[in-house]
Amino acid sequence: MCWLRTAVLEILGLFVDDAIFAASILVWVMLVVLLLPHAHIRAEFKGPILGIGLAAILVESATRHARK
């Protein structure tokens, strides 16, 4: 069944390369969805807040990989 495990891991790897990176994005999107509607922020700033957080996660992921 080794081939099956390899195939499953390969398929998962197509979607998730870095588990911490993927989990961070999910958490950030959930925070944005849950908290931003209650925040007193102008509506057109809410999208950029999502973008800023996602870019910060990207930079953290890149520097974490560089440290390895």
Add this chain to the structure above:
Amino acid sequence: MQRLGGSGRWDRVAFGTTFQIMMLEGIEVVFIVIAVGASGFGLLVPASLGALAALLAVILLGVVVHRPLAKVPEHTLKFIVGALLSAFGSFWVGEGVGLDWPGADWSVLGLIVWFLVMAQFAVSLCRMQSARRAVDVGD
């Protein structure tokens, strides 16, 4: 890739890599078609035809531009495509969860620039870390 792919015209690594990427993108297309098709009655057929038209357009574009694109260094191409995908992905996630963007659809251009700048910033940080580590190893 050229080094790993072996000699001759048939390059297994190139085939495997392209197959994996195309399979991933194909699955995304299926999800998009299903999502659009589920939005209303009779939308599945136009959505499928739209995906098919996009496939044909991409094949045509690939035939036309594959030679000039092959001259662009691989890492540069990945860097730009990564920034584009990040920008479009962020925009559509925001749209999907009901967030507003300044300038509506035009904000995608701003996001592309934003991700290119941040990616370049990440590259600088990574280079600094590598240089610092090289100095530490040297000591």
